[in-house]
Amino acid sequence: MTTGRVQSEACAREVADVVVIGSGPAGLAAATAIRRSHPGRVLVVERQARAGGIPAQCDHRGFGLRDLHRSYSGPDYSRALAGQALEAGVEIITETTAFIESDGALAITGPAGLRHVEAAHVLLATGARERPRTARLVPGTRPAGVFTTGQLQQFVRRSLPVGSRALVVGAEHVSFSAVLTLREAGVAVRAMVTDLEEAQSLPVANAVLRHLYRVPLMTRTAVVSLEGRRRLQGVTLEDCVTGARLSVEVDTIVFSGGWVPEYGLARSAGVVLDPGSGGPAVDALGRTSRIGWFAAGNLVHPVETADSTAVQAARVGAGMAASLTRTRGPLAPAVPVRVAAPLAWVWPNLVRPGLTSGGDVTLLRTAEFGAQRSVRFSQDGRELGTYRIRHLTPNRSLRVGAAWRNGVSAEGGLVTASLH
């Protein structure tokens, strides 16, 4: 239904060797890695007013340990990554949004104008966002006072009012970040609720929540309805085991976590998605189904911490730089990797036998808690590798080795990752 290109003759062009979409940790780290080993033009396109992605709006510390080897605040970490990229010769343009024309071509738009992009390689690093209340199908009214953590952080940064009593939905890393932000804004946190059996962040976060902040953690609890017309007045909770209901009077609710890859651009570009992660299906070097199009960061593993995302993305960048100098032929066939429940997704989820495997890490997510289990990779009933896992926690990073990839046969069927 969309019309074709608009006034393409009047339209400027942006030509680069590599265009990176998104200037979060993944985009910046990958761009830096590419530019350090490739002299061509590397352009990072950022839709927000400043580079840095999600960390740029997270005021707490703890960023950068794995890649920059010290602890930064979110905004400082973003500045450090952007500084590194600029120093390497990367160009960053902000307030510029990428979109896909009806013919599949990449275009960008911003105050400087609409431009069509011509690049040998495109790296999608558009990140992930939290699933809002609507997508969680939480019934009830639609009052003000319903947030995601990201939205909450932006409200607080802009000194917009947030209410006085809040409930935080979710108990993963970012949920604790939401509690911190609410406290800074002077909002009383009435409770943190999760439908899972336990919180999923670090034990120290739980201890701080319970003993220092005195915020009750309600496990196996679901939000079943929101009430209030102009402003949120109350929330109905339900005990997932007994079905008992409880009303809580709050004027603010934060739906935290539940990360969804920002897949819009990838899907519009015709890139095949992985049914597990919901982001583009990629091999360990970030190659997608579309030739010359790569994907990295929390778009493909929603979500890892910023620093480990940067480390993985730098590897993808190094691989892209290497392939820029090689004569390119058609991509080797890819064997998809699928997960069996309760595993939620695996990265990478494509294996191209015979090609550089890229890195030594496999990332996984589980939907259920567990202990002393093992993850087995198999193809057509043949075991490729089994890895012991001490603790399984939903919404937490799960890492195993990558040697299983070496055994994948190009002629074989799907690879399956399952828990035993």
Place this chain on the structure above:
Amino acid sequence: MRAETREHLFDVAVIGAGVVGCAVARDIGRRGMSCVLVDRADDVGDATSKANTAILHTGFDAEPGTLESRLVARGHQLLSDYAGEAGVALERIGALVLAWDDDQRAALPGLREKALSNGYGAVAVLDAHEAYRREPFLGPGCLGALAIPDESIIDPWSTTIALATDAVRSGVDLRLETEVVGVTTVAGVHRLETTTGSLAARWVCNVAGLGADRLDNIFGHAEFHVTARRGQLVVFDKMARQLVSSILLPVPTQRSKGVLVAPTVYGNVLLGPTAEDLDDRTDTASTADGVEQLRAAGSRVLPRLLDEEVTSVFAGLRAATEHRDFQIRAYPEERYLCVGGIRSTGLTASMAIAEHVVELLGSAGEDVVRLDDASGATRFPPLGECQVRPYRDAALIATDPEYGRIVCHCELVSAGELRDAFESPVPPRSTGGIRRRTRAMNGRCQGFYCAATVVSALAAARGIDPRHLLGLDGGQS
């Protein structure tokens, strides 16, 4: 206070600024009568008109011979033309009434006959093969369909705002956040006591939607009773649009047109509505049961739809009555017009209802001579995916870079469009008003990125404390 200073006698007071009220006020204003349009909400189209299926009906399935049948058919034509002039997004994508069992298949020829009785002849019965050829993602078990090629989708919010803007440009006095609390009539003049002062008018036109029966009672009439019929709707992510190309309807029942699946002009896919009769005329909450019922219906029609992310869930209330037709009556001796019982076809019929109201005023001896309308409709910002939106209009961005400064990334809404909305004749007063005028915050992230920016911009544009916009100033009404 206002009564003393503004003792203006309006020719007509139109009560209710939904799509029909706005169309009526516009038509009255264009004919040189002085008109005041009041609504208790802070925006036009803030009740029934904002939460509907956004379909421009042909009226193929209306009850033949009714006023509704005639006005829907006429309204389809009028609004199609107006949308073209005003730049309101409209796509003529057609509809398929789908039969999933033998009874429904047997009902299709009857529906075709009904369409013919309503003066609509372009319908065709399709076999299952043809239905699947047109809609390859239909679930299994479809036995056939009736095709209605002129059923269209339209931007319902811009329609109401466009009509209101044209009304204001024609001199109509639009008073929002103004609730009528009492009416007295002395010497042929209606005096309306409102929450913002009193108003005097020779005629009152009741277009109060869910409150039309109560206002009718105040005027001493009791021709109908309104029951709020709640319709919950689920809006799916834009990526779902590739799954469906036309409006997918069930075979209608006596009570409801049933649950449909339809693309929207914004590029989403809509699933709904439910039809629940409520005692509470304000209950626009969605419910777990309602959403589950819709998902069950959707899973049969378009199973892959349910794999897509949901962008939003909302509920609207339509004004059902015990009658199966619009309740439009003129009482010339009282200089009172009632436009009640406007059901889900109100959006389609709005301009024809306005034309009808003006005829009724003319029959009552009012001077409704047509003005030569040289100025024509105002052009509205393009919000539809079938249009060239500012973010992809190179020439526009070159003349004003604010159209390239994207504020809402999901819906690609620019700072220039927000500014234009704030400066427009009927500007937004709430975040909902911005959503409806620009689409900002209506995308898949529901404001993850842009809500703070948009709220700040609105507060600055209105010169008010953001606490008011965020419902933190105490009031809940």
